[in-house]
Amino acid sequence: MTKLKKALDVIGVPRLIIGLFFVVLVVTALSVGLNPASLFSDILRRWMMYGILVLAMVPGVQSGIGMNFGISLGIVSGLLGAVVSMEFTYTQGWFFYLGAGAAWLTLLIALIIGVALAAFVGTAYGLLLNRVKGSEMTVSTYVGFSAIAMMNIVWILLRFQNGQLRWPIGSGLRNTASLSESFGGLLSSPEVYLEPRVIAIPEGLNEAGNVTVQQPKVLGFLAIDVGDSGFVLPLGLILVFALCCLIVWLFLRSKKGIAMSAAGENELFAISNGINVDKMRILGTAVSTVLGAVGIIMYAQTYGFLQLYNAPLMMGFAAVASILIGGASIERAGISNVIIGTLLFQGILTVALPVVNEVIDVTALPEIIRIILTNGIILYALSKARGGRR
């Protein structure tokens, strides 16, 4: 009996409930007759897609700033990098000169710009958080919201030429920009390697105004349709996620990483060991923001669309809820929390929609479930955090 109780304590009652709920949903889905291949394929895809965004929470929590609701700063850095990169590719006509490689180049440059911006913004943000010790979560939420609101103004004022980005009439960027003519699906979609894409280029480079591009079949291993069953293994995406997890894992084990975790665990003890707590917090915040930028680019790449304006507003909350349900707390978080939490959270949301559609005829229910679930989990975690003002 005590062994059972001990196991329960380790797993945690909420995790158990959510896990069971997930299993129930999957069983219901299969029994209702949904295609298992596409179902599991979706679960895997969404799991990997959100993974890096959730991973971004870990350095923040470990360095002691609590849940980084201000991940929005990293997200908009990434979006800005992607948008600038796409515009550059278009105006320079790289698809015309470089063919299929231009898509990879766009992705790479998006990552570079996004990471550079995020590092800079994250450091400044870390400086701010150092000044508001004890109220980090509240401040970070509103700084994140303000950043998105400010970027709304930027998005609408930018006059880009890339047809995918801009409104056909009028100025400003679209709400949702399709990545099908850029780096969409490079790491996760088999169609990219099976069929060619038609990509628009600036006038004057060739008569048609567009160029047909086919990604080399050699790279087809990055996104495999297993046995043509419909189950897609997005190997590229999985590799990138695994790589990021590995980097963070190594970082947390490095001297700097351990110092950072110590700073977050017990400030006075860390100081007495000669660790500059403030610097460690800035480091954690900056790494978190950078991961946020990488995460949103990977997310957009998988989804196939770049979502600007108010779409990233609630992404921070989803990431926080994911890591909390994975067993993390507001003071401690690890990579296993990320992996398990994202699977549970995204899994439930993915499976809920088709199941609900079969059982009840209300399309809005999954969205409502998502809201209740996300915020309920965060509330539960907040009520459990002992003492410490965060």
Add this chain to the structure above:
Amino acid sequence: MTNRNSGNKILTPDVNMGERIKTFMFDNKVMLVFVVICYLGYIASGSRPDTILNEVFTRISRNSFTVLSLLIPVLAGMGLNFGIVIGAIAAQIAVFAVVYWGLVGLPGMLLAVVIATPMSILFGWLVGVLFNKTKGAEMITGLILGYFADGLYQLFFLILVGGVIPATNPRFIIDGGVGVKNVIDLTGSLKYSIDRVRIIDLALGLLVAVAVLTVIRLYMHLVKRRKFTLKDLLLMVVVGILYGITYIPAIERHLYADRINLIVALPLVLAYFALKNAHLIYKNRDGNDPTYSRSRSITIIIVAVAAYILTYIPSVEALIMSVDLPVLPYVLIVGLMTFNKGLLNTRLGHNMRTVGQSNAVAAASGINVDRTRVIAVILSTVLACWGQLIYLQNLGTFSTYGAHMQVGQFAVAALLVGGASVSKATNSQAIIGVTLFHLLFIIAPQAGNNLFGDAQVGEYFRVFVSYGVIALSLAMHAWQRKKPKGSMMASLSQNGPVLTETEKK
């Protein structure tokens, strides 16, 4: 012991004027920046002053009650109560029920109050219990709770109503039969139900209220031996005479209206401030209260008189005469301001203030900290609920899924703009904040249109400002609070342990 001023200077009458102005500007920097932005925006928008003035006063009547409901939790040390969204939700459920059952006008609104109030008390209690579990993180909890409650609310309105709870009226239910429509028009039912209450009915209401109060006091005197003072009797007589006056035909005619023109209301307000300060000067003529600043009172009186004289300038007069104020909302707002102030003088108010300053000290004084906090949250939630009722009846359209969500954010932003902080908020800060915040709201789209050729920019700008103001205020507040400790930490880590005088030798 936190100072009355958020800066660290005690304003005694002998601190010089320059120092005083500097402190004032620093303490109210958010408000001053806002005034500048509003002024620039006003010029950029090119709107007419009378349209803006009318719109501002309408918005003040609509939103002030909700903003004022935020004051009590600040007093009790729980920061900005983002959980007022829950109160708004209670109001909306009640409004939907009343409108669905077809009741209209003031009776309908009163029924809505009767339905919403117990609900909001219950909700407020739940929120208070949750806040007690998350001491120190009430603001973020309130924020997330708002979103969570929104999810439950949507579940109720989109799935349960029409689905599980029988409701079939096609005017309110989506065509599929399940779920409530996005927008419900309150015209003809509850729109303006509070705004349109006539002064003469209010006078009758006042008479009834005072009569009931007097009877209760009389009863207490006879049965429980509580003193029935001359003042109580005098109050009854005075109110009775005032009510008798309303029967005079000449005056009665005016009182049938439900609006007062600003040209009548403004001198009344100015007179109130002038008389209050004159009374304060008289009370402190011996100079026995060191925190009282006579020059401040004199300044206020001079400003009031000057403002009154200004209203005689024809263009200013015309501007002011174009504004009509609905009576009951403003009476309610003034009532709440009085309540907020009066609460401070009661035992409950004292308890709340002690709890707000230090939980430990309060507990040591025998105050039930948890219970006081819950009461504060319940009060705030109920007031926010009533505030949302006032808001909805003036707006006239009920955005079923969106009306409550922005309440929390805009109310908090407005309060912060007025110069309040997480630890201190006053009535005047609330009103000033509402005025400035909504002024910006009014001029931003047109200004954006004129400056950037796109009104959307103006709208995004005002959303950015509302978020930014909250972020800025929260950051500044935390910054000022943490400074002393931060420097101690810094001195520990950089220079090693600090040697005391005796060791330095």
